[in-house]
Amino acid sequence: xxxxxxxxxxxxxxxxxxxxxxxxxxxxxxxxxxxxxxxxxxxxxxxxxxxxxxxxxxxxxxxxxxxxxxxxxxxxxxxxxxxxxxxxxxxxxxxxxxxxxxxxxxxxxxxxxxxxxxxxxxxxxxxxxxxxxxxxxxxxxxxxxxxxxxxxxxxxxxxxxxxxxxxxxxxxxxxxxxxxxxxxxxx
Amino acid sequence: xxxxxxxxxxxxxxxxxxxxxxxxxxxxxxxxxxxxxxxxxxxxxxxxxxxxxxxxxxxxxxxxxxxxxxxxxxxxxxxxxxxxxxxxxxxxxxxxxxxxxxxxxxxxxxxxxxxxxxxxxxxxxxxxxxxxxxxxxxxxxxxxxxxxxxxxxxxxxxxxxxxxxxxxxxxxxxxxxxxxxxxxxxx
DNA sequence: TTCATTTTTTGATAAATGTCAAATGGAAGA
DNA sequence: TCTTCCATTTGACATTTATCAAAAAATGAA
Numbered sequence: 001x002x003x004x005x006x007x008x009x010x011x012x013x014x015x016x017x018x019x020x021x022x023x024x025x026x027x028x029x030x031x032x033x034x035x036x037x038x039x040x041x042x043x044x045x046x047x048x049x050x051x052x053x054x055x056x057x058x059x060x061x062x063x064x065x066x067x068x069x070x071x072x073x074x075x076x077x078x079x080x081x082x083x084x085x086x087x088x089x090x091x092x093x094x095x096x097x098x099x100x101x102x103x104x105x106x107x108x109x110x111x112x113x114x115x116x117x118x119x120x121x122x123x124x125x126x127x128x129x130x131x132x133x134x135x136x137x138x139x140x141x142x143x144x145x146x147x148x149x150x151x152x153x154x155x156x157x158x159x160x161x162x163x164x165x166x167x168x169x170x171x172x173x174x175x176x177x178x179x180x181x182x183x184x185x186x187x
Numbered sequence: 188x189x190x191x192x193x194x195x196x197x198x199x200x201x202x203x204x205x206x207x208x209x210x211x212x213x214x215x216x217x218x219x220x221x222x223x224x225x226x227x228x229x230x231x232x233x234x235x236x237x238x239x240x241x242x243x244x245x246x247x248x249x250x251x252x253x254x255x256x257x258x259x260x261x262x263x264x265x266x267x268x269x270x271x272x273x274x275x276x277x278x279x280x281x282x283x284x285x286x287x288x289x290x291x292x293x294x295x296x297x298x299x300x301x302x303x304x305x306x307x308x309x310x311x312x313x314x315x316x317x318x319x320x321x322x323x324x325x326x327x328x329x330x331x332x333x334x335x336x337x338x339x340x341x342x343x344x345x346x347x348x349x350x351x352x353x354x355x356x357x358x359x360x361x362x363x364x365x366x367x368x369x370x371x372x373x374x
Numbered sequence: 375t376t377c378a379t380t381t382t383t384t385g386a387t388a389a390a391t392g393t394c395a396a397a398t399g400g401a402a403g404a
Numbered sequence: 405t406c407t408t409c410c411a412t413t414t415g416a417c418a419t420t421t422a423t424c425a426a427a428a429a430a431t432g433a434a
Contacts, residue, residue, distance in 0.1 A: 061330060068326055081319045113311075117304040124300075124307055127314035132268045134318065138325050139255055142361050143248060146421070166382065174329050179421055181383055333391070352411065366391055368413055 001026070003051045004102050007074050011129065012122040022119070025112060026102040037093040037101075044082040044089050046103045050075050053099020054163055058171070059091045067168040070096075070160055076126065096164060141174060146183045149173040188213070190238045191289050194261050198316065199309045209306070212299060213289040224264075224280040224288075231269040231276050233290045237262050240286020241350055245358070246278045254355040257283075257347055263313065283351060328361060333370045336360040
């Protein structure tokens with residue numbers, strides 16, 4: 001839990017009162033490798049903080065799994081589209097490692113919004129940051145060759161390559177596993 | 188101004204008092220085609236509401252302009268990375284048509300956040316929506332052929348093809364102008 | 375360790391897309 | 405209308421990447 005509070009402080013420091021209210025709303029969950037946090041067509045009603053472990057989000061395209069994001073320690077995760085809209089998820093969330101999370105329901109989060117302006121500010125700021133991270137990822141993938149994408153990943157997020165099977169990484173980069181394997185060898 | 192208030196109501200309806208406070212903080216600006224709202228290396232200190240017209244965001248890669256977004260009537264626009272972080276922009280914002288915007292400074296917006304929880308909620312909700320729109324755009328561009336990207340654009344956002352030169356559209360889709368031209372003819 | 379399973383690499387070939395150069399088409403202004 | 409400028413298309417060719425099949429390597433369980 002201290003991990004979560006520390007993480008939050010980096011975005012927007014909360015008063016003691018609000019910190020305590022927040023702690024009351026989260027519950028701990030643990031999973032093992034290959035477990036699913038969420039499957040396609042389920043509605044994601046919770047926001048999670050990943051304290052320990054690793055997770056991927058993927059969807060099916062022409063029968064193939066396309067991993068479009070990874071998450072590691074100290075990140076907020078959920079199926080954002082489903083969580084925000086209340087519609088069934090198009091993505092699956094699967095653990096890449098045994099993991100520990102803290103979970104809060106959408107209802108409880110909305111109660112917190114209503115009670116504490118501070119929480120709404122915190123979340124506004126978190127969304128801002130997540131928005132620009134996503135934008136960055138979008139731009140970095142645009143108009144790049146297989147080798148450039150691999151090189152950029154190696155530079156910006158080497159932990160992904162260390163902790164995730166290549167098959168998942170290749171779809172994350174938008175290339176086939178064979179191409180990733182070749183490109184990696186040539187350089 | 189009524190356009191802006193109406194747009195806001197779709198996200199989160201504000202009380203009269205807050206609506207009035209908001210109106211006081213925005214000022215109108217007009218531009219002609221090809222004008223720049225922002226140039227590379229400038230810090231973007233304002234958030235804009237595009238009431239009428241069209242705008243693109245682009246950056247330079249190997250000397251070529253890469254357009255990575257378009258905006259049309261009834262959208263909030265800014266260089267999000269620069270606006271949020273206060274750092275110089277890597278992108279240029281240029282008008283594709285004569286346009287009318289409403290502008291609010293970051294300082295004034297932050298004053299509004301402090302005074303009105305409602306405004307912070309509104310913006311939190313706007314970020315949520317913009318986040319999932321960006322995510323959707325990210326996923327739609329991933330692992331698609333030139334033809335699929337064109338077809339999807341034609342289906343999801345035909346107005347772009349009607350109002351924007353093909354050269355800008357092609358870089359938006361992550362393909363060359365020649366390929367877009369060919370792919371378009373073949374189908 | 376050994377076996378079974380999964381992951382990664384390699385090879386041969388096809389398909390898609392990029393590049394460069396030139397031609398065509400269309401729009402706006404003189 | 406003519407001219408100029410910019411946008412779009414076309415052609416020839418090179419390059420990159422995908423696809424399919426199989427081999428090799430790595431991993432994990434018995």
